[in-house]
Amino acid sequence: MRTAYSVETVRAAERELMARLPEGALMARAAAGLAAVCAELLARGRGRVYGARVVLLVGPGDNGGDALYAGARLARRGAGVTAVPMDPERMHPGGLAALRAAGGRVAASVPGRADLVVDGLLGIGGRGGLRPAAAALVERIPAGAAVVAVDLPSGVDADTGEVAGPAVTADVTVTFGAYKPGLLTDPGASRVGAVRLVDIGLDLDGAAVALEAPQHADVAALLPVPTASSDKYRRGVVGVVAGSEQYPGAAVLAVAGALRGGAGAVRYVGPAADAVLARFPEVLVGRGRVQAWVVGPGLGSGREAEVGRALADTDVPVLVDADGLRGLDAGVVRGRRAATLLTPHAGEAAALLGVARETVEAGRLAAVRELAGRYGAAVLLKGSTTLVAPGGGGAVRVNPTGTPWLATAGSGDVLSGLAGALLAAGLGGVDAGSAAAYLHGLAGRFAAGGAPVVAQEVAAALPRAWRSVRD
Numbered sequence: 001m002r003t004a005y006s007v008e009t010v011r012a013a014e015r016e017l018m019a020r021l022p023e024g025a026l027m028a029r030a031a032a033g034l035a036a037v038c039a040e041l042l043a044r045g046r047g048r049v050y051g052a053r054v055v056l057l058v059g060p061g062d063n064g065g066d067a068l069y070a071g072a073r074l075a076r077r078g079a080g081v082t083a084v085p086m087d088p089e090r091m092h093p094g095g096l097a098a099l100r101a102a103g104g105r106v107a108a109s110v111p112g113r114a115d116l117v118v119d120g121l122l123g124i125g126g127r128g129g130l131r132p133a134a135a136a137l138v139e140r141i142p143a144g145a146a147v148v149a150v151d152l153p154s155g156v157d158a159d160t161g162e163v164a165g166p167a168v169t170a171d172v173t174v175t176f177g178a179y180k181p182g183l184l185t186d187p188g189a190s191r192v193g194a195v196r197l198v199d200i201g202l203d204l205d206g207a208a209v210a211l212e213a214p215q216h217a218d219v220a221a222l223l224p225v226p227t228a229s230s231d232k233y234r235r236g237v238v239g240v241v242a243g244s245e246q247y248p249g250a251a252v253l254a255v256a257g258a259l260r261g262g263a264g265a266v267r268y269v270g271p272a273a274d275a276v277l278a279r280f281p282e283v284l285v286g287r288g289r290v291q292a293w294v295v296g297p298g299l300g301s302g303r304e305a306e307v308g309r310a311l312a313d314t315d316v317p318v319l320v321d322a323d324g325l326r327g328l329d330a331g332v333v334r335g336r337r338a339a340t341l342l343t344p345h346a347g348e349a350a351a352l353l354g355v356a357r358e359t360v361e362a363g364r365l366a367a368v369r370e371l372a373g374r375y376g377a378a379v380l381l382k383g384s385t386t387l388v389a390p391g392g393g394g395a396v397r398v399n400p401t402g403t404p405w406l407a408t409a410g411s412g413d414v415l416s417g418l419a420g421a422l423l424a425a426g427l428g429g430v431d432a433g434s435a436a437a438y439l440h441g442l443a444g445r446f447a448a449g450g451a452p453v454v455a456q457e458v459a460a461a462l463p464r465a466w467r468s469v470r471d
């Protein structure tokens, strides 16, 4: 897992470490790591550091201090370094002295040309949108300059990834000690570029993880693999309640996801049986025993009773998606014994929360936590960075795979079936949701390969995604 910690947790670890080290040691480590990444970028872009034009945007706190000390290192290697303060009265004094001693200069405005801009305006001490003085500097970043953000791009909230107003968009973010949730969650995640983690010696063992991004090995460890003693029932039968006369395709796609998700068998319940069987003759039709239900894709309206019937089976895991989420009763969900996984997109999440879709999109982490808390169930919030929150609080998972090409009709139906198969195999709600999102995102990338993709192709690419994770 790639783990991210809240600002509060990072600050506590920093305090503990600082108490044991000489003053300034942590900032020196941070600045050394930052300068090394800057030098690497300059060497790659123009062959050498000597003679490069480097601009430091310097905020009033320690984030600015990091930038100044790193700038001093680059100046000692022959770069022309100009520091532009947000407030000339408030610059890290030690950092400023170091930069001046190394031959760097201070200017009141951002030079028109630069090879590299170092964003040291705000780090984990930034609150709310950028104030006008900071926003004015960000607007003046010269076109064509590589942008390195110090700790995080200024204007991105470190704990939530929220971006209120203008913010820096970086090519590389050099973050210190630990990932912050805002670097991995949109809209912030879209601003960070490549993230480089600099070890400054923080000890976060045992600290509460705020957000975690599974990697190949984590997902491989979750995926069920049949053994000599397996039979189709032990592998898990998935019941799919999906599709309608108007939307028969949703049933076909959810079934495709379930079959490709390793279900021993899929049982289809609904009015689209002909369409399902035409595509997948291996499907069983009609009610019977299942190890998990997937309810909702393409149901249309007026089918609440079928959703209620699945949820009433409190010992069987249930995934509720799409139309099934309409009017979902929190009391019923909370009362269930087996896993429940809700898989809304931003619009569906907004309807459940009674807020505007934009509110969910701007604060995805808060929205998914709030929903999971209200329903006491795992919630997978789809979108550019898919998040999966546990019902009982704790670390939220963020999916690191995926591609915007997945924003195509029916791809969510495939995801539902896939996650349902993993629930049927015995995974809990968060594990099933995050493993499914991971495979689905990989399959989307494989199927798209930089060109438009349709949902059936995502389902067809799932075996390749599965193999690549297990390799």
Ligand SMILES: NC(=O)C1=CN([C@@H]2O[C@H](COP(=O)(O)OP(=O)(O)OC[C@H]3O[C@@H](n4cnc5c(N)ncnc54)[C@H](OP(=O)(O)O)[C@@H]3O)[C@@H](O)[C@H]2O)[C@@H](O)CC1
Pocket (backbone or CB within 6 Å): 014, 015, 018, 026, 027, 028, 030, 059, 060, 061, 062, 063, 064, 066, 121, 122, 123, 124, 125, 126, 127, 128, 129, 130, 131, 134, 150, 151, 152, 176, 200
């Ligand atoms: N601690 C450590 O051990 C280490 C920390 N390290 C580094 O320190 C960074 C944290 O430094 P920090 O705490 O000084 O906060 P920082 O992010 O520089 O900003 C605070 C200043 O900004 C201001 N301000 C706030 N919001 C604003 C806004 N929206 N728009 C404009 N201004 C705003 C606020 O001003 P005020 O509200 O007081 O007017 C305050 O003065 C961390 O990210 C990392 O880079 C590394 O060296 C490794 C060791």
Ligand SMILES: Nc1ncnc2c1ncn2[C@@H]1O[C@H](COP(=O)(O)OP(=O)(O)O)[C@@H](O)[C@H]1O
Pocket (backbone or CB within 6 Å): 322, 345, 381, 382, 383, 384, 385, 386, 402, 403, 404, 405, 406, 407, 408, 409, 410, 411, 412, 413, 414, 415, 440
């Ligand atoms: N911008 C995006 N970047 C990456 N993935 C996206 C983006 N937008 C949507 N997706 C993914 O595409 C799928 C769309 O699902 P959904 O909205 O339910 O569509 P449908 O109901 O048509 O199947 C989800 O897996 C979602 O995470």
Ligand SMILES: [K+]
Pocket (backbone or CB within 6 Å): 063, 119, 120, 121, 122, 123, 149, 150, 151, 152, 153, 154
């Ligand atoms: K910054």
